[in-house]
Amino acid sequence: MGRVTAIDIDQAAAVLRAGGLVALPTETVYGLGANAEDAAAVSRIFQVKGRPASHPLIVHIAGAEQLDAWVKNVPEAARLLAEHFWPGPLTLVLRRGARVPMEATGGLETVAVRVPDHPLALALLEAFGGGITAPSANRFGSVSPTTADDVRAELGDAVDFVLDGGRCEVGVESTIVDVTGDTPAILRPGGVAREDLEAVLGHPLAVPVTSGVRVPGQHPSHYAPRARVVLVEPQKVIAEAEIAVGLGHRVGVFLPAAFAGAPVKAHAVLEVPVSMAAHARGLYASLRELDQKGCDVIVASLPTEEGLGLAIANRLRRAAGPRTTV
Structure with a gap:
């Protein structure tokens, strides 16, 4: 891991403002980030990854206090989970706000949002001053990257800037919870355990086999090595x-x-x-x-x-x- 400076953070933020792509570390895996409000930059993520346009992305924000700026109709369950698990490996699916382009949601009126628990990711979000869409920084369907070297090896110069934050601490993607319905449901298990979510909510959580809400990581073949x-x-x-x-x-x-x-x-x-x-x-x-x-x-x-x-x-x-x- 190279030593990341404030100049590096400012440069990465400038790349995002200019419509470029930045690979950034989170506690889960490395993300391929773009300005969440720039439809052209968001579309470039799909091109670089070879990701189907119907597969929605996650919008990363700097804190729970920004949630209402990006989504609408936030239920109490969402606020409770955000209070307990943000920053952290939990993604909440909510109703899309006007700031989120349809390119980021796969054409859905829902959007996945989280606050990452990594100092460099949070520093970049603060310096940038907006939201960052960031799926895993790898080709679609392949093994997610947990080091900056993984990103460079797989995506090369298709990424405009790489922030090297060392090896990711959690190592698997965030847990995705749909809070748009009457009862929250886990759409993708991840870095926050089901048992911990249930302890906070005070009731069991469903893990549906299929869902009407499309979210990252649901393709039958995903996270796959060549072998x-x-x-x-x-x-x-x-x-x-x-x-x-x-x-x-x-x-x-x-x-x-x-x-x-x-x-x-x-x-x-x-x-x-x-x-x-x-x-x-x-x-x-x-x-x-x-x-x-x-x-x-x-x-x-x-x-x-x-x-x-x-x-x-x-x-x-x-x-x-x-x-x-x-």
Whole structure:
């Protein structure tokens, strides 16, 4: 990580004002940012990522006090969640305000908004003085970047400025909660655990399989490495890897913590941390590492879907999803 100065922040803000794209660190993953009110700049995000125009973006703002400037009809549940979890890895889906162009919402009258918990992201938002649309800074559907080097390797000079804030602390994207209906619902699990949200709201939260509200990360194949991801039960990981090796594949393995140290016939073996926070923090880096080592098959298992395990399982399922042309 290079030392970021106030001059760097001012330069990044100037790039945004001029309609350019800035890669910025957040606590979750690196985002590809544009002026949220500049429809042409927002459209350029879709071009650089190869992202379908129907897939909405998240608008990042500097604080909960700015919420009413970007959305309308804010329910009490949204204010309560913002009070407890912002800045942080929580995104709220609300009714779009007039400042948000339709290009940023995928043509919807709803918009996803959050306040990132990273000092450089917050400094940039303050210096810029507006909202920043920022999906993950990678090609659409591929593994999200958790370092500035990941961004540079994947997007190169398509990004006008890169703020290097080191490795992201959370490592998976924000939890997305729809608060436009009568009952809040989790549309994408992420860095804020379902249990913590329920504790604040005082009631269970639904996690619908499908939703009428489109949000980031819902495509069947997402967060995917080049290698094919195969998911099996934890006790079958070693045997599945050996079968794939026998078929001639270069196999990477996410070895469950319960089997740490066990011999595995594979090209590369990465042991899964016991801590779900550590697992989430390193998930995307591990997928990238196995790609870089030339693996064409990755064998993994799903964690228990509690706490951050719910988000990790979601990402692994998407990574293993069917890969169709969008």
